[in-house]
Structures are given as C-alpha cells and as structure tokens.
Amino acid sequence: MQPKISASLKLPSPDSDSAAHSAKVFDCVADAIDAGGGSISFAEFMRLALYAPGLGYYSAGSRKFGTAGDFVTAPEISPLFGNVLAGQSAYVLDQLGGGDILEPGAGTGALAVSMLRKLDELSSLPENYFILEVSPDLAERQAARIKVDAPEFFDRVSWLAEIPKKFAGVVIANEVIDAFPVERFLILEGDVQQSRVTVDGDNLTWTCAEAPSGLATAVRNIERELDCTFPDGYTSEISLAAQNWVSELAASITAGFVFLIDYGVTRREYYAAERSDGWLRCHFRHHAHDNPLLLPGIQDVTTWVDFTGVAEAAVAADMSVAGYVTQASFLLSGGLEGELANFDSLSISEQVELSGRIKLLTLPAEMGEHFKCMGLSRGALHAPSGLTALDKTHLL
Ligand SMILES: C[S@@+](CC[C@H](N)C(=O)[O-])C[C@H]1O[C@@H](n2cnc3c(N)ncnc32)[C@H](O)[C@@H]1O
Known part of the structure; x- marks a missing residue:
C-alpha cells in the first residue's frame, strides 16, 4: 500500500453494508472496553479492529485489496x-x-x-x-x-x-x-503512559493510563539505546508482537x-524527535490518514x-x-x-x-x-x- 497521507481528512462515506458492519465492530470494541473497566490498550483495540473473528478488517469479507478496495500491494x-x-x-x-x-x-x-x-x-x-x-x-x-x-x-x-x-x-x-497490533505510548510529565481507547458517545476516543512495566521498560530501553529523552507529549508505537x-x-x-x-x-529514524506522533497509517478506499479510531473494522490500520x-x-x-x-x-x-x-x-x-x-x-x-x-x-x-x-x- 502507498504510505501517503491525505492533505486533509476527507474520507469517502462507507456504503450502507460497510457502515452496518462497522457498527457491529464498534459494539464489539465497546463491549471489550466495558469488560476492561472503561478502556482497552491500543494494541487490544487494533487486534479487535483487524482480527476479531468474523468481524475484524482481515477476518471478515471486505474487499481490501485492489482498485475497488482500500490499498494496493x-x-x-x-x-x-x-x-x-x-x-x-x-x-x-x-x-x-x-x-x-x-x-x-x-x-x-x-x-x-x-x-x-x-x-x-x-x-x-x-x-x-x-x-x-x-x-x-x-x-x-x-x-x-x-x-x-x-x-x-x-x-x-x-x-x-x-x-x-x-x-x-x-x-x-x-x-x-x-x-501486527502495536502498543502506543505517550510521555506525560516524564512518565511513560500507555495509550488506550475508550468510548465517548458514538465515537471511540483516546485516553491513557500508567504503562504496564513491560511497555515502560521497552520505552526506557529505546531512550537509553538512542541516548535521548522523549519530551512531554511525545507519542509513538512499539511493535512487541511483531x-x-x-x-x-x-x-x-x-x-x-x-x-x-x-x-x-x-x-533511530523511527523514534526521531520530529516524528513525535508515531507512524500509524490507516487506509480506506485509497485514502491514507492517521486516525485509527475511525471506521472500526472497515479501514486498514498499520504502522511502519x-x-x-x-x-x-x-x-x-x-x-x-x-x-x-x-x-x-x-x-x-x-x-x-x-x-x-x-x-x-x-x-x-x-x-x-x-x-x-x-x-x-x-x-x-x-x-x-x-x-x-x-x-x-x-x-x-x-x-x-x-x-x-x-x-x-x-x-x-
Ligand atoms: C497487508 S496484507 C498483505 C498481503 C500480501 N502479503 C500482499 O502483499 O498483498 C497483511 C496480511 O497479513 C496477514 N496476517 C496478519 N497477521 C498475521 C499473522 N500473525 N500470521 C500470518 N498472517 C498474518 C493478514 O491476514 C493479511 O493476509
């Protein structure tokens, strides 16, 4: 797929079948958020959005590849x-x-x-x-x-x-x-926070919580290796699953x-200072953008x-x-x-x-x-x- 970002986020509207499918995936994610006490990690969200059995982007029957789909490989x-x-x-x-x-x-x-x-x-x-x-x-x-x-x-x-x-x-x-599902992190007042996903009305939105020790250690190891300190607000991903x-x-x-x-x-390029919002890329009907919380289950979500x-x-x-x-x-x-x-x-x-x-x-x-x-x-x-x-x- 072509890793280009649209100049502005003007996505085409999904057809009615796709919209109905996305609503089901939204419900599945919302149930998981409920069961998780109000939020789930971004990695868990990405796993559900892409791979929930019978529902996720890759598990269900959407077109995905080619000119009639979302991207071309x-x-x-x-x-x-x-x-x-x-x-x-x-x-x-x-x-x-x-x-x-x-x-x-x-x-x-x-x-x-x-x-x-x-x-x-x-x-x-x-x-x-x-x-x-x-x-x-x-x-x-x-x-x-x-x-x-x-x-x-x-x-x-x-x-x-x-x-x-x-x-x-x-x-x-x-x-x-x-x-592969990635963990997303955020630096807040010097601490490593785990980016999490929650529900706000009919939308999915971001929240965060103290990072589990494995994620915090992985982030600190990157800082040590690259001899840098991520500034407040710095956000990126780690693909531990990959x-x-x-x-x-x-x-x-x-x-x-x-x-x-x-x-x-x-x-070194991945965690460069100027790359302070990470490398997430989403694809919907050949439009590339960086909001993974939109169109759950009917858009591709990836990271570099x-x-x-x-x-x-x-x-x-x-x-x-x-x-x-x-x-x-x-x-x-x-x-x-x-x-x-x-x-x-x-x-x-x-x-x-x-x-x-x-x-x-x-x-x-x-x-x-x-x-x-x-x-x-x-x-x-x-x-x-x-x-x-x-x-x-x-x-x-
Ligand atoms: C972006 S598509 C690429 C497809 C193909 N290789 C191409 O170049 O057109 C990603 C593919 O990886 C598969 N996939 C994702 N996670 C996987 C895993 N853990 N093991 C094997 N395949 C996986 C998806 O189901 C899908 O077929």
Whole structure:
C-alpha cells in the first residue's frame, strides 16, 4: 500500500453494508472496553479492529485489496515483483539443495501465483508452498485464486494455522509485520503512559493510563539505546508482537532465508524527535490518514516497521542479517531488468502500462524507498543479488 497521507481528512462515506458492519465492530470494541473497566490498550483495540473473528478488517469479507478496495500491494501491482522474489528464492533453494517456501499473510494469493509460475520456469519448484494465514476469509480467497490462475501447482500449496516447529527453505512476508497490533505510548510529565481507547458517545476516543512495566521498560530501553529523552507529549508505537513473531519464526528455521518486505525505517529514524506522533497509517478506499479510531473494522490500520527491532529479534534467535535494502534496490539488483527482456515486443500501450507499474514499485516517492527488504539467513548461505548492492545493514 502507498504510505501517503491525505492533505486533509476527507474520507469517502462507507456504503450502507460497510457502515452496518462497522457498527457491529464498534459494539464489539465497546463491549471489550466495558469488560476492561472503561478502556482497552491500543494494541487490544487494533487486534479487535483487524482480527476479531468474523468481524475484524482481515477476518471478515471486505474487499481490501485492489482498485475497488482500500490499498494496493506490490504483488497486486505486477507479477514482476513475485518473479524477482522467485529468482532470489531459487538462488537460496539451489544452495540448500532443496527446501520449501513459506508465505505468511498471503493476501489475495497474487504473490503465490507469480512465485509458483516463475519457480516452475526456473526449474526450482519447491515440494511444498506453505501459506500461513490468520484470516479464514483470505485463506479461502487465496485457494480460489491459485486454483484459477495456477491450477497445475495447487497440489503443492497447503495452509498452516501457525508457524511450523521446523522449517527449511525460504520465507517471504510482504507487508505482514506492519499489520501486527502495536502498543502506543505517550510521555506525560516524564512518565511513560500507555495509550488506550475508550468510548465517548458514538465515537471511540483516546485516553491513557500508567504503562504496564513491560511497555515502560521497552520505552526506557529505546531512550537509553538512542541516548535521548522523549519530551512531554511525545507519542509513538512499539511493535512487541511483531518482534515476538520474528523471534518465533527465526527459531523455527533450521536452514534457509527470510525475506521481509515492508514500509519501515531504522530505530533511530523511527523514534526521531520530529516524528513525535508515531507512524500509524490507516487506509480506506485509497485514502491514507492517521486516525485509527475511525471506521472500526472497515479501514486498514498499520504502522511502519522498526527494522532495527526486527533485526534484533532475529539475531537473538541466532539468525544473521544478510542485507537491508530499499525495495527499488532489491528489485533492480535482484533481476528486474532480466524480467523485461520482451519489453520491446509489447505494444506501445502495454509498454506504457508496464512502465507505470514499474515506476510504482521502484520510484523513491512511490514504493521504491519507503519500502525495505530485509534478508535474514541461517546457515552458510551466500546472499542473493538483490541484497548485496547498496546494503544499509550498518545503519540499523
Ligand atoms: C497487508 S496484507 C498483505 C498481503 C500480501 N502479503 C500482499 O502483499 O498483498 C497483511 C496480511 O497479513 C496477514 N496476517 C496478519 N497477521 C498475521 C499473522 N500473525 N500470521 C500470518 N498472517 C498474518 C493478514 O491476514 C493479511 O493476509
């Protein structure tokens, strides 16, 4: 999705079905607030708004992806994205002498389709293409799409409900860790407060309370590490859930590689003084804004990723950071040009269309620089080409 903020918050009105659905999610959140004694943590709110069974943004059947939805992701923009990832994965699988692919959070299944087709072309099809998906609705849509667009590979695809105990091969997570519930904090009179959500009439609104010790310690650790003191009013987020998830994933990998692609920055950039209201981003019908309490259950709520935190979680589980590059660098060094060998044989209108899509994936003001690709490796593996040029690991 494009991390741009609308100049002013003029959101389109939801249609009546969406509005009715959002009202149900509001009631679910309000019940939780009631049960929580008047408020819930922002992380709990985000978990309900996105993942409450049958209700949350990702758990229920809303459109989400594509021009008719709320946002567009790289695999939806062009199969070129999956083709490059397939080439980079094949390079790793060759070194391993085999192995499987695991794709957490596979969205509509678009990436799986392009990966499977390209891996076949490269004679590197894995025996298993696992999809780890928390949304039953999306898992159904993924299966339907793969059956139509890549039926010959459907038998290799299976769905997992949790991270496998042991995995050897390549893991690819595109725009997954930005979707994990985050804790939000606020500095008030020098103390760390936990941002919480409460109800005010028909609206959800912010409140705060003394931070639980785990959150307060995490905030103080960031200050110590960055040698700064957050001023009063400073607000930001910590994605403890994403870091725990990366730890668990890393611990399960016996040999292989993880590609994590997402919009994100280093910890120093994440907690910069000028970024005093955090990095939350919401998407509704292609309008980006930063109010997560609106339209519960029918808008996407995400945060940018603290890639330093991701690297720390992986290193603590004994994986190595094999590279941290911009998406543009990853695609351009990872074989995008080779994917355009037949460009001249396309019609002018096809060339214009394809060029537009490549620009979306690579230009700095589009997805090229905001999005990063981090590679994590276990075992003596050579990093694939996409991670070797313009590596920014030293900045983490
Ligand atoms: C923004 S979408 C990205 C989808 C897809 N990767 C793409 O690029 O189009 C986030 C995806 O992550 C999934 N997800 C969220 N939390 C997850 C978790 N803990 N494990 C696996 N998938 C998760 C969501 O259900 C959804 O499929």
